[in-house]
Amino acid sequence: MHTVIAKTPGHDQSAIKGSGLGLKRALIPQIQTAYQQDFIANIDFVEVAPENWIGAGGKTAKQLDWFAERYPIACHGLCLSLGGVAPLNTAFLQQVKQFLQQYQIPLYTEHLSFSTDGYQGQQGYLYDLLPIPFTEEAVIYVAKRIRQTQDILGQRIAVENASYYVQAPISTLDELTFLKAVLAEADCLLHLDINNIYVNSVNFGFDAHEFLRGIPGERIVYSHVAGHYQQAPDLLIDTHGADVIDPVWALLEEAYQLFGAFPTLLERDNDIPPLKQLMHEVDRIAALQSCYLAKG
DSSP: OOOOOOOOTTOOOSOOOSEEEEOOGGGHHHHHHHTTOGGGTTOOEEEEOGGGTTTOOHHHHHHHHHHHHHSOEEEEOSSOOTTOSSOOOHHHHHHHHHHHHHTTOOEEEEESSEEEEEETTEEEEEEEEEOOOOOHHHHHHHHHHHHHHHHHHTSOOEEEOOOOSSOOTTOOSOHHHHHHHHHHHHTOEEEEEHHHHHHHHHHHTOOHHHHHHTSOGGGEEEEEEOOOEEEETTEEEOOSOSOOOHHHHHHHHHHHHHHOOOOEEEOOOSSOOOHHHHHHHHHHHHHHHHHHHHHO
16 A cells, blocks of 8 residues: 655646646656656646556556656546446445545546446446447436445546447437536536547537537536547547547637637557657647637
């Protein structure tokens, strides 16, 4: 068990702000080597998946300690399965709560999706993020599980609008109506994924900018931008394995126009280029934010 992390002078862990970068293993030594060099100055916060760090020891724990001393951290979960049929994994949530307290992490977010299957009280992980049917019944069900999560953690969480490729035939609501209803019913926050809006707009033929304008901006805590793979003209796959494309940058810029320059993180999970190359996109986030902060 680690002790509570002591922060370095001038380091503010109380809020996520500015531009961030997902903390992948390949990037850890690069960031450590370049720490306090000008070319990574726009990394204001990092993001980790708690599943990959809870219970870690040895070198891995020391690496997380190093980052926690120097950067605000956001936790973005992968396996809570808010839309799943099996009971919430409350033992895991207790581990998350301890992890958040241990590293003084102010924010925990999860996908508005399901990733487990259940039978006779047993739970199996599907290792994918699958869409929840957009129904009023599902709104009530998922919101109840979000409130349960918040009660266990003792804090509000944020849910992320997820990418998806097949819509449940029993859906009676559109995605935006479903998302807004869950946020209101659960009284939770929004982790806005800009790329997912664009991916879904191509896959299901709706106007991404109209969707964005319907978002309840007062609930946004931070956002993601990422790249994707175009499998067909009308099918995009959310891989996080390529550069962010211009239509996604345009959506982010409009989001700042609408809601202000909220914190934004670059996701890159596959085909990760060297840090100096990734920083071009982090710097672009920071430049857009500076523009709209100045206007504000």
